[in-house]
Amino acid sequence: MKNRMRAKSSSRKRQLTLLAEIALLFMIAIAIGATIAALSDSIDDGLVEERISGDFRSENEQGEYAGFILPDSDSRYYSKEELDELPTWDLYLAHNEIYARHGRKFDREDLAAYFASCDWYEPLYSPEEFDAMPSPLNEFEQKNSEVMAELRRGRNDPNL
Missing domain, CATH: 1.20.58.1690 (Methane Monooxygenase Hydroxylase; Chain G, domain 1)
Incomplete structure (x- = not known):
């Protein structure tokens, strides 16, 4: 029973870590997009x-x-x-x-x-x-x- 709980806890931690990494990548992509947009405003x-x-x-x-x-x-x-x-x-x-x-x-x-x-x-x-x-x-x-x-x-x- 304890092993199942540990496995579920470990699995949940991996899922949360993966979600956090995806969220971070998404925020980086938004920041890059904003920088590109700002730079393109000054380029004709x-x-x-x-x-x-x-x-x-x-x-x-x-x-x-x-x-x-x-x-x-x-x-x-x-x-x-x-x-x-x-x-x-x-x-x-x-x-x-x-x-x-x-x-x-x-x-x-x-x-x-x-x-x-x-x-x-x-x-x-x-x-x-x-x-x-x-x-x-x-x-x-x-x-x-x-x-x-x-x-x-x-x-x-x-x-x-």
Whole structure:
């Protein structure tokens, strides 16, 4: 009798484990689908377009600025209105682009993959190393980062 109860208990545990594994795989598939959907929002027929000074220009038209969401974020102040025009995903990338310019690495897979695809990106510092050193941001980058963080908080950006 005890052996039957143990066998049933063991069988039930295996079933619950299998269900938990299936649920985990399902959640991973949903997360991958959401990431793909977010990435596809910023891709138009395979050509990445970037928001620059109120208009869209493709990478080929940008010359030296190819690969930047906001190529001037280190040399001018972007207005809140300008930045608010960016889709949430682009604002997320632009905000982190400021730090990526200074060699910050990213633990988040979406950011790590995105910046690894940028020719200009040179990962130098872990997030911990970057946070421990004196800020390399100039006054434009600091202010633009503050405004972007404020906008992202206002949008309840899940990536913030």
